[in-house]
Amino acid sequence: MAMLVYARLFKIFILYLLKIGSIAYAKPEWFTCEFEVAKCACRNISDHRVWADCSKRKLTRIPVFSSNVSGIDFSDNLVRVISNEFPKNVSYIDLSRNQIEALDGQPFRELYHLKTLNLQRNRINITLFNRSLFSDLHSLNELNLKGNIQNKFKPTIIHDVVFSELRSLQTLKIDGPTNVTFGEGFSYLTRLTTLDLSGITGICSFNVIYRNMFIHMQNLAYLDVSACDIVDIEANAFGLLPNLQHLDVSHNKHLGLASLPNITFNLNRTSIKVLKVSGITCLSGIGTKVRKHHLENLKGTNITEIYLEKNRIEQLEPGALRFMENTLTILSLGENKLTQGKYIIDYFFFKNIRVLNVSVQLRPAPYPESIFENCEDRTDVLNSNLEEIEDYNASFSQKIQITNLHSNPLYTFYIPKSLEVIYANVSRLYDIIPELGINASGLRELYFQDNFFYAWNGPVHNEYVEILDLSNNYCSYISKGFLRYAKGLKVLNLSKNNIGRSLSEDIDGNIFENTVSLEYLDLSQNNIRALPKTLFKNIRKLRKLDVHNNQISEWSASTDQLQNIEVINLQQNRLTTFDKETQCSFEHLFQISNLTIDLSGNKLRCSCENLEFLTWITQHKSHFVKFETYECSASDSRSFNFSSAASSLLTLKERCKSYLYVYIGFSVLAAFLISLIIGVLLVRNKWKIRYLIFKFKQRIEQQRGYSQNFQSQSTGYEYDAMISYSPRELKFVITDLIPHLEDETGLNLYIKDRDEPLGAPKGEPIMEAIQKSRRVICLITKSYLKSKWQDFELNIARMEAIEDRKDLHFVHLILFPEVNNCNVLNVISDLIRNKCFTEYPGEACAFEEFWKELGVLISKDTE
Known part of the structure; x- marks a missing residue:
């Protein structure tokens, strides 16, 4: 899931870069407000309603708020006791990360409109809750009591009669103490759909989930019991929850893959959509294997997402994944130890899969936790009558077609049309990329960064992929036809490789000739020394070009056709100037596309010979990112200061003007002397010259056979x-x-x-x-x-x-x-x-x- 979130954030970031300046953010108008001795920040949220932010002010008591306050953020203070009543119309109260030890009396009296109450990270003893504590909270939707257990070994009781009064409660976030129970009183919470017991955000220490643990929460749709030190789960513990859609038992490393049959038992009787079982094995150990019986209970479910990350999985039994129904849209096997095998064929049988994550394989276990952890995987008890592995030859021929193309085979992979994203970064993939076909009309994103694809021969036959990341693959060669079929590509990241030589040799611009839809191109850190003039001749939709951290000393690539370009990143190269043709080209783009260029980290030549360039860049400094930080080469370091470019330019012009007449006079004198010397030499040696010319012509004619x-x-x-x-x-x-x-x-x-x-x-x-x-x-x-x-x-x-x-x-x-x-x-x-x-x-x-x-x-x- 982490990789999915990362990828989505990356995509959003790219789109943001392509639309810099196009989005305006509305900022709330805050003003200072005082409630007794408390100075807070307030803002209006509706007519006559105020949101008060009193967080992080080291306040020791809660003041009396005015009646028009409907939202109170009093987090990160030093409050021990709730001594004053809150406004009757308040709908949000955040008292998290204070020092509250008890909720005596009725601190929430008459708060009939309160919807959210956050008491996270205090010192409240839940066992001491009185029965009428929540009696007036008729509208409460969300209650957060996590992080209040001070000693997880001390018995803590969750009184169901206390919580039974919260008839509108939908989300309950609470610690999971040892021997936790949810009594019959929870059956009155008919709107309760989310229960968060996770030890990641709170304290969770129960070891066993019994069959009837959640029997009184029949409407639960979201259940999180991750990181709770669970060592055993009884069969049917989750199968009794008919509305269950999201189940997270991750990071209970004592469970092992052998617990999967119990976890998934009768899930076909629930509404399960998302199953997270990541990190349910120890951090270190030999590779594990997902077997058929681990997942056979998923048959008949409508599951759409499953996460099996961080489980040291090295192999999957062929056919195991086929127990998942065709409703599956996301399959994540990231951060395991996967080695290639016939089970890969199972990926291609999912008709509706949208995201496949097999990234970050063989990541080392965290140090030193993996060394000192007290952990032992639960293992399968296998009988001697194992099913024989079925023959996959027929399946292989269905999903991978091999065509003899000249002397090399052409592999064509038939991928489900629904598959949109493949994450295979850090997956130990090592080889060249040969010519191959990917028959997948729905595929849009490929992430293959941080592998070892050291040569990209191609071409890859697929015109639908929009995002391709091949960064950091130790590649030193890209063929001119590798991207021949990349007509739909919009984002291409080839950074952190070594393809500079291949690019410099592409004088006809064949590599990017067919990437007509490309909008973002990253060629940074590729040891590029020069870019041919026609390299970008067909990338007319390009918006951002990144070639930073290379060795470019002269910009020769034509940019006239880049009518939509917005950003060119040239920082950390060896550029000293732009020639007249490049200046004219960029000046045209400044007018039609508002182009910005980053030249920081280059050592510009600040001398009389480069005066024209310095004048030009100063006139257009608004189009150069970090212009004030630009530097001159070592020999010119004292002659020009870009932070005061205008005055430095005037000084340089005056100095250059004083030398101009000297240069002209010296040039005229030198030309006269040279002409005189040449004239004298010619006159004195005219006969010798004429004679040598005749001899030369005679030798040429003799070689041609004309002179006998x-x-x-x-x-x-x-x-x-x-x-x-x-x-x-x-x-x-x-x-x-x-x-x-x-x-x-x-x-x-x-x-x-x-x-x-x-x-x-x-x-x-x-x-x-x-x-x-x-x-x-x-x-x-x-x-x-x-x-x-x-x-x-x-x-x-x-x-x-x-x-x-x-x-x-x-x-x-x-x-x-x-x-x-x-x-x-x-x-x-x-x-x-x-x-x-x-x-x-x-x-x-x-x-x-x-x-x-x-x-x-x-x-x-x-x-």
Whole structure:
């Protein structure tokens, strides 16, 4: 039952988070009122009627209240004696947790309208009640006398003649002393439907429930005898109560499961709806087993809820649960030791079951109570003629279908359509979640947190589940198709796992692609470093997104489509800023959905580079939870204070402005210097660059098979020399140079006007000719020095000499007399310094010697 209450509270909490600010709570208007020396708090509850709260004021006496007071709360004071009369029209009196020792005389005289009287936790001796004590309480509906027994070993008598005067009483909460009896006088209480003897809220010490213990309370509908140290219950003790609907015998650990046949005896003759038998075994011991005969008396009842929690149950005999009728809506087996077995098939035969709780299995027994408890389970006396276990193969095939899907089987579970909730948290479930089907159109809530489902492969075929909790399952992998059929899912809790890597790899947004109804998503504590842009592309109904306690350093997930988002929890991550796109997206959501974001626990960057973000977040600080507590990173910790963000922003802007001109000037200067250096380098090395570009292109073409003549690395050359000359010197080349060097000496020369291919791009033949030649001979004249193309030929030949031939003597200059040596030195000084030149003679007598030396020079190998 505790798990059921917990789950319902969780659901209510989630719905509250989704509707923050939508509910307005009406607060009662209290005012101070005085009754003699007592100062109390009062509020009007109807016309001329007042409720007086005088609790927890250390008052030692009850004052005289005004006649218009109809409700009195005098609990938690120091009253010993009721000395004054109460107002005649009072309907509620609470005197609990005082020090009242006796109810002498008639303290409730003429209180004909009193409906509720609470005397819990005083020192009243019930044995001393006088016969006329309650004679005027004609309208009393509820009486609470619990916690008044000071010594449970001292005999206490419940006088039935005293209570017989309470003809309107419906609820009686009283201690259960040893040898308690409810005499014939209780038969006059025909409206009494609730009897609470629980030792949890009071004192209960009787050990046996006899067959006739409640025989005079035929109208009882609610009976609570939990935690009463009961060791035995006679058969038919509850079967004699035809109107009994709710029976609680929990936490009587001496009973054992062997007492179940007596507890349930003849319950089919009652109106039983709820049976609580939790904790009726010792805290420690070996596992127990629920057998068929334990529950066979439930056959024929209309029971709707049964609680068998905390009984160390490890197994159930197959078929035992089938003694419960199809009226069952809640079955709770939480906090036991359940191991899996064929009895699980019995769950699926309940046609109207709504909640199945098998959560919190194998929880350790409480320490040190389990060690020092004096307890021994009542055990079954089994005869040798036990029924044979029936064959469950047919039942298994009815409720679980196995289909061969590729190489893996597809398990389909056929669950009752009425089943709405399954609690299986802390149930020792250990495995991957494979592809499986759940045929249950009524299933709405699944709680599987705190188990060991370490990989979620799926998909799970069910479109009806609305709440799924898989938190704290040590999962490190979620497949992209796991939630493929989760179209009806509204609340999804995947926190406290390790699926951050799987999420970051989902760049197409497949994981949540089909969760179109999702409103609450918890991805906290999942070691998430980044979320892909399209992860939430189809979750248009999302209201709350929780990703706190991760390692996100940059928010990249798109939120434009989250038109209904109200809360995004990003606390305790590594965020320092939002980029412009994210700012625009959030700003749009601020206007249409009143979004609030929690960035607490992140270290924001508070510097000039992040000024735009700081300005933006300050403008929208009303949308950021705990804005005043935000902190800057360690390097910026003194520069910005979010508790006074506006003034800190102005200070930061002024400081950043003073540096702006420095940054601009430095940037311009740096750009100019860099450009100048690059320009100088380019000018000084332009020929080298052009040469290297040509070589690179040549290698690429060679790899593609386009060039067959790349011979720079070979020792054989097609030409002995390439002649570089100005077009004005063509006549000299034809009439002088060719006859002397080719005809007479037999050298093979490259003459561009003769040997250059027709239609070739200008420049490329020159480079190829240079590479095919043993030497380059340049005829340096005035016209040569003025020609750009001759300048090109000379410098490319020079680069060939430096980069490839590794010898400047590859290039040889013929300096004509008309050339000024100073001009030549300025252009090709390095060649002059290395004596890579010959002066053309000015006298005819020296021509023959000149051509002879030039021929020898060309023939000489430079390698």
